[in-house]
Amino acid sequence: MEIPADKLLSGFLLTRQAFDTQQGICLSYWLKTEQGPANVLVTQQSTVFFVEATLQQQVTQYLNDHAISYEKITPLALKTFNQQSVCAIYFRSMRDYYRAKEILASYRIKCYEDDFRPEDRFLMERFVTAHCQFNVSEQAIMAENTSSHAAPRIYAQQCRPIPKTQIDSGFLLDMVSLDIECSMQGELYSIGLYSHALNGKSLTQVLMIGDNSNTKSKLPLIERQQIAPCIRWLEDEKALLVALIDWFKQHDPDVVIGWNVVQFDFNVLQKRCDLYQLLFSIGRDGKAPRWRKNNNSGQQYIDIAGRVVLDGIDLLKTATYNFPSFSLDYVATELLARGKKVEDVDNRVQEITDNFHHDKLALAAYNLEDCRLVTQIFEKTQLLEFAMLRAQLTGLTLDRIGGSVAAFTNLYLPKLHRAGYVAPNLGDGLKGLVSPGGYVMDSIPGLYQNVLVLDFKSLYPSIIRSFNIDPMGMIEGLKAPEDAIEGFDGAYFSRDKHFLPQIIKDLWQERDKAKQENNAALSQAIKIIMNSFYGVLGSTGCRFFDPRLSGSITKRGHQLLKQTQVWIEAKGYRVIYGDTDSIFVHVGNDKSAEQSRALGASLAEFINSQWQQKLEAEFHIKSELEIEFETHFSQFFMPTIRGLDVGTKKRYAGLVRENGDTQIIFKGLESVRTDWTELAKTFQRSLYLKVFNQEPVKEYVMQVVQDTYDGKLDDLLVYRKRIRKRLSEYVKNVPPHIKAARAADAINQQQGKPLKFQGKGWIEYYLTTAGPQAKGYVTAPLDYQLYIDKQIATVADAILPFINESFTAIVDQQQSLF
Structure with a gap:
């Protein structure tokens, strides 16, 4: 060099x-x-x-x-x-x-x-x-x-x-995807390594135990010809590990990615090296990794000198992606429209072992495909770019999971020192106060036409900027409250001695610039950081925690929504719901779509002007608040709480028509819940669309009920739930999915098969006349009546009364026909 x-x-x-x-x-x-x-x-x-x-x-x-x-x-x-x-x-x-x-x-x-x-x-x-x-x-x-x-x-x-100005925005690190295949006992079979551009070159390699003497395979000829040159054959497991260590020295990647790559892949590799008394010397300093463990969660962390390990699951969660399941097969199917290269994902370990003994080319293809899927997920979601930008914005290490408190501290502490203060310790903040969460209005249930959603843009960061909410600013404000900005619970904030408002302003400007440049990764990274600052100030795990800080943010948010409601209703419109930073306004059934959207823009302009005047008059500060017209629902439904006439919170559905496209948006209802069957979700989407379009519903409801009885919808009746602890730990409360898991493993034990459900993971199951039974282990008829009562009827009864219909009446009418 x-x-x-x-x-x-x-x-x-x-x-x-x-x-x-x-x-x-x-x-x-x-x-x-x-x-x-x-x-x-x-x-x-x-x-x-x-x-x-x-x-x-x-x-x-x-x-x-x-x-x-x-x-x-x-x-x-x-x-x-x-x-x-x-x-x-x-x-x-x-x-x-x-x-x-x-x-x-x-x-x-x-x-x-x-x-x-x-x-x-x-x-x-x-x-x-x-x-x-x-x-x-x-x-x-x-x-x-x-x-x-x-x-x-x-x-x-x-x-x-x-x-x-000197940072190369296109600078990226050399990244390789790593994936191991092994037995249930952790005995290694192969290691896949894949990169589009490692040190400027593409790389596709599988380190495989065995030899090429038997290349018979179920793979098509062209795929065999593609896979075979990628395989490096090794004599045994120790030789495989040595080859991997040599590979790291030769190819020298900056970043290693994978799926559960630390907790599983690197953990297994370290244990196998320990077994053979091999130094797992994959660091750029020629040394083995350093391992750390969180004693509370059991989470393990790996430090490799000069190399960063990024786990796809952790990074997706950090970037606020949310999936019902974070299995590689599920995420890849959702993002890439293709899954793992295996016939039965749930029983893939057996298939992997069979392929290792009888079809190593097929195993190599499977191994490489897992590597490719992870790489393409990273590319699709710009995860490496996101991690690098997050590190640049906050000072967190690339592989840091979460870290909102650390990010805030990194940005805030050096400024605090230069202002003459040392940081407080955990627990130094005021005791005895509790700051509330976001304000959620009581809803007015019903079926509506023309509902507008007005949304405060980054409400909590805007409040921080407007009212100068800041840890040191509060200390300085309390010294001279007569010249400060009054908060809540006795808090006062200095007008000129503070840092957080400017930190947020700088981030805000960077995000606006990122949006203009269509830099989605940077925009998302900044949004997550900005929005985390309230959570940090409201977290007892932060050294700057003080309920007067968080309360001055959330209580101001309450005040903003309530006053905004007053202004809107004074104009003759009805506010039917509000939640934290959004307000839902019914503007009447007589408006066209164009008129409704124009009114939404007009209302937003009016409210912003009102807040500018009010904050200047009462606090002598400039308003950084900005409400935007976000959505026009041509049809909107706010349900009641089941069995009551009271409106729900955080649950609604609406129809949006824009640029020729029609979309139903569900919030908190069965259609977006992971603990409901596809039957309920499909039925709800279709039923609501018919109601919104003012189409007849009786025939559709009767048809779904009859198809369910006839077994035509069996593939939609699967429940999917997470097993969050070992089966033996469920003692007093044993939910249906745990009963299904125990029954399935009892069958596995009787048949001498591996037990599948003893640890944490997911299970799919049906409700049968003999109780819950796991998918693949069903021995009794499905309980169709239970599905109809608990799934179809529940969905239907939420909306049918608002069009003067009843599920029971429809079903009784159907039964009278036969």
């Missing part, structure tokens, strides 16, 4: 670590640069936490009594939120740092900001997120020439963020 002439090494941060040396703490950062990967070392560093200055003498005495080495204790021009001055305690080793924390905690000495790792603080205090520049020292040239590593160790002292 050639060191840049200006000695500024620029790149994208992949992994980070800190470790003790005799000269102090060494910070190790792996970057991907234009010249290739590089390991940057920042040596002779210290780590720090803070204590109140009045305790300095005691702290010094305690540390000396326990022979804990520290570099220095220095009074600082910083203070706590309680206005207490602090001093900083610096340590040259992490071992002493952690021991000091424990000792001081035993004396009930509060240490501030004692939970930051030095490799994270070094970046955060310099406003470095992902794209960064290091000042390379003179030692770097020597390091490059003497290092035996493929990627050089480069020494640096300072680091800074790369200016936005």
